[in-house]
Amino acid sequence: MAVLDIQGVTKKFSTTTAVDDFTLTVADGELVCLLGPSGSGKSTLLRMIGGFETATSGLITIDGEDVTRVPPERRPTGMVFQSHALWTHMNVFNNLAFGLKLRRLPKAEIKRKVEAVLDLVGLGGYGSRATTQLSGGQQQRVALARSLVLEPKILLLDEPFASLDQHLRERLREEVRDIQQRLKITTLFVTHGQDEALALADRIVVMRDGHTEQADRPDVVYREPATPFVAGFIGSMNLVDGTIANGVFTHTGFAVPLAAADGPATLAVRPEALDIVPAAGAGMAKIHRVTDYGTHAIVDVDLPDGVRLKAMVGEARNWSAGQAIDLKPRAFAAYRYNAAIFRSLDNG
Amino acid sequence: MTVLPANDIVGTNKSRRPVGLLLVAAPVLLVCWLIIWPIISAIIRTIWLPDAAAEKRFSLETYQFFFSDQYSINNLMVTLWTTAVTALILLLICLPIALYLRFATNRIAAYVQGLAIFPMFVPSIILSYAFIRVLGPNGTVDLLLNAVHLPHIRSPYLTPWGPVLGLVWDNIPLTVLILLSGLGNVSNQSIEAARDVGAGRLAVLWHIILPRISNSLLVAVSFTVLGIFSAFTLPYVLGPAAPEMMGPFMQRTFRDLNDPTTAITQAVIAFGFCIVFGLFYVYSVAKNRAP
Known part of the structure; x- marks a missing residue:
């Protein structure tokens, strides 16, 4: 049970700034996802919290105690690494017991704690197994258990499911969420998978070039992206550059009425919020391709100047390539100079 | 047009087998001819000796002589002592260097690596004479000490420590590379x-790093031991006249005493010690390759 506070943290590697004046407070028991593309600084930030990198400037506190320059072995944090980082010369039990032995706990207590945490991650009875005999998912569970057995104040997860297949990843993230909620442990989770972040997080921090683009609840980040970058990064998004004049956004025949000041703008509309209707004449756009995903279909449409948009429809069979259509966005936002200037009321 | 199945192009397992065997045949035959046969031949020549009537018969008298001769035993002991001390000093020197090279991220590491590998390019004879000029009587160190009115050093030259210092210097590159x-x-x-x-x-070194590199440590020690037992130049130039290490001892017995049978016996005994470490090495490699 702990509060993590990061104040104005910067990390520079010679000429590169990996994390730039980053500030974030993670509440007690909260699960925050750091989401961003490669090179956005999310892993560097996590490593600074874990003590594996030293901040160039700024302050990191856990429950009010400054840990900015405390080495990892003396921090109340537990980290789960992307590659599991299990010690293959030890069996599962010894992997978990290693940290407890270093703390000189009695043997009986070590045994009790290790068995309890193995049960927690669904690996009861696996103590004597060699780590190399485990599947990728089981290895990651052991890595999680190894961190949890020490009862850290802050749990740090650095893309822990990146090396697992999609099915296993979905199952494990649900398990991690269950365990986190059961233990009420303050957790910071780094991922570049938006699905993972949306499914897991109490709050998502979208990072870009070492700073925060947006920090909010997953539904807000998804529905009300603060910047075109967030809009493009979270979920699938159509971004169309155009001009607003007299309350209408236009881009070569594609016109959308909206109440914003005249000037250049970027219109953002998600495929599921972009309706298409058969056009009587030439229409706003032509269908390029229809891809059927079973539960839904994605229609690629080309505007007259070649800009391609995606629209989600229920049935693929109603649409065909070359068909002329009109576009009717139900929910959309407009951005100018990296800030939202209009959001439609209908969230789709 | 008929499309052939892939195995028609690359060949089936059955048809590839002789090619694979042929590829390994040449080196295996060379090993048999240049290593295995001389070993077998040496063992036979030392246990199948001519008697007074010049008829060959089974006899262990050359081995009995070796193990009853105090001088031979002293030579074997000094070789074992040199091996153990050199191996220990090598590990104490090379492990920190290898650890530094593995984990350092600065530019100095490249220079340290260059320095550590440098002895590999220096022939033993040059190393020996450089050693004498620096640490020998009236060498550079003595001259420098004399210049500041300090007493002479007790030079390790012509003592058992001479070969130890030379062999340590000579074996640093290989040991560092294996550990690295x-x-x-x-x-x-x-x-x-x-x-x-x-x-x-310290806990990371003891509980995580050392267990993970135990095989490399074993290989490094095996290579060192094998190298020291077969060392000749450094013990010959830097070591004492008596007791002497097995390399110079064999050479002297063969050439100066003109007694090839005893020299071969000494070689077989040296081989007996080396084979133990050779088997360690083979076991360690096989263990690493096990699925």
Whole structure:
């Protein structure tokens, strides 16, 4: 049970700034996802919290105690690494017991704690197994258990499911969420998978070039992206550059009425919020391709100047390539100079 | 047009087998001819000796002589002592160098690596004479000490420590490279994970790094032992006249005493010690390759 506070943290590697004046407070028991593309600084930030990198400037506190320059072995944090980082010369039990032995706990207590945490991650009875005999998912569970057995104040997860297949990843993230909620442990989770972040997080921090683009609840980040970058990064998004004049956004025949000041703008509309209707004449756009995903279909449409948009429809069979259509966005936002200037009321 | 199945192009397992065997046949035959046969021949020549009537018969008298002759035993002992001390000093020197090279991220590491590998390019004879000029009587060190009115050093030249110092210097590159290759298998994340659960630097070294490079340590020690038992130049130039190491001892017995049978007996005994470490090496390689 702990509060993590990061104040104005910067990390520079010679000429590169990996994390730039980053500030974030993670509440007690909260699960925050750091989401961003490669090179956005999310892993560097996590490593600074874990003590594996030293901040160039700024302050990191856990429950009010400054840990900015405390080495990892003396921090109340537990980290789960992307590659599991299990010690293959030890069996599962010894992997978990290693940290407890270093703390000189009695043997009986070590045994009790290790068995309890193995049960927690669904690996009861696996103590004597060699780590190399485990599947990728089981290895990651052991890595999680190894961190949890020490009862850290802050749990740090650095893309822990990146090396697992999609099915296993979905199952494990649900398990991690269950365990986190059961233990009420303050957790910071780094991922570049938006699905993972949306499914897991109490709050998502979208990072870009070492700073925060947006920090909010997953539904807000998804529905009300603060910047075109967030809009493009979270979920699938159509971004169309155009001009607003007299309350209408236009881009070569594609016109959308909206109440914003005249000037250049970027219109953002998600495929599921972009309706298409058969056009009587030439229409706003032509269908390029229809891809059927079973539960839904994605229609690629080309505007007259070649800009391609995606629209989600229920049935693929109603649409065909070359068909002329009109576009009717139900929910959309407009951005100018990296800030939202209009959001439609209908969230789709 | 008929499309042939893939195995028609690359060949089936059955048809490839003789090619594979032929590829390994040449080196295997060479090993048999140049190594295995001389060993067998040497053993036969030392146990199948001519008697008074010049008829060959089974006899262990050359071995009985070796193990009853105090001088021979002293030579064997000094060789074992040199081997053990050199191996220990090598590990004490090379392990910190290899650890530094594995984990350092600065530019100095490249220079340190260059320095550590440098002895590999210096022939033993040059090393020996350089050693004499620096640490020998009236060498550079003595001259420098004399210049500041300090007493002479007790030179290790012509003492058992002479070959030890030379062999340590000579074996540093190989030992560092072997340890470095072992350390390459220790991932940064496994070390970070250990630090994350509370291990300090010593605990990481003892509980994580050393167990992971135990095979490399074994290989390094095996190579050192094999190299020292077969060393000739450094013990011959730098070592004492008596007791002497097995290399010079064999050469002197063969050439100066003109007694090839005894020299071969000494070689077989030296081989007997080396084979133990050779088997360690083979076991360690096989263990690493096991699925």
